[in-house]
Amino acid sequence: MHVRSEFIWGIPAYDWMWEEEGKPMVRQSLRTIFPWGLCCVICLAYTKEAVPAPCSGSVIVYEDANFGGAASHEVKEPVRYVGDDWNDRISSIKIRGKQDWRFYQDWHFEGPFIDLKPGDYPFVPPEWNDRISSFTCLTKFD
Secondary structure, eight states: OOOEEEEETTTEEEEEOOOTTOOOEEEEHHHHHHHHHHHHHHHHHHHHHOOOOOOSSSEEEEEEEEEEEEEOBOSSOOOOOOTTTTTTOOEEEEEESSSOEEEEEEETTEEEEEEEESSESSOOOOTTTTTTOOOEEOOOOO
């Protein structure tokens, strides 16, 4: 058996050849066995993000304390980044429904966080004023 290795578009491709008694040399390649399937699985494994749990409640965030200033629309799903217009500008929050919500200091649900139960929060805790960048609802497993 003879084995040869090369790279095609950055992906290793292995070829091997063998002889069987009374038959001509056979050449087989991993590229012909699973050329793109493996690549797609590998790409998805590194880029696929977990699907957030559906939220049964909703959140409205406000720019100023006492529900003043600009207000967001009613948000019923996780927000990975509040956007440049809202980043580090949230000062009061209304949470509707029966589900708790987690608010993060950094985008993409990272960094320090605070959990809030349903209700009206005319003032977020002082250390969280103008610091929220992402938020998500909590499931019973969080």
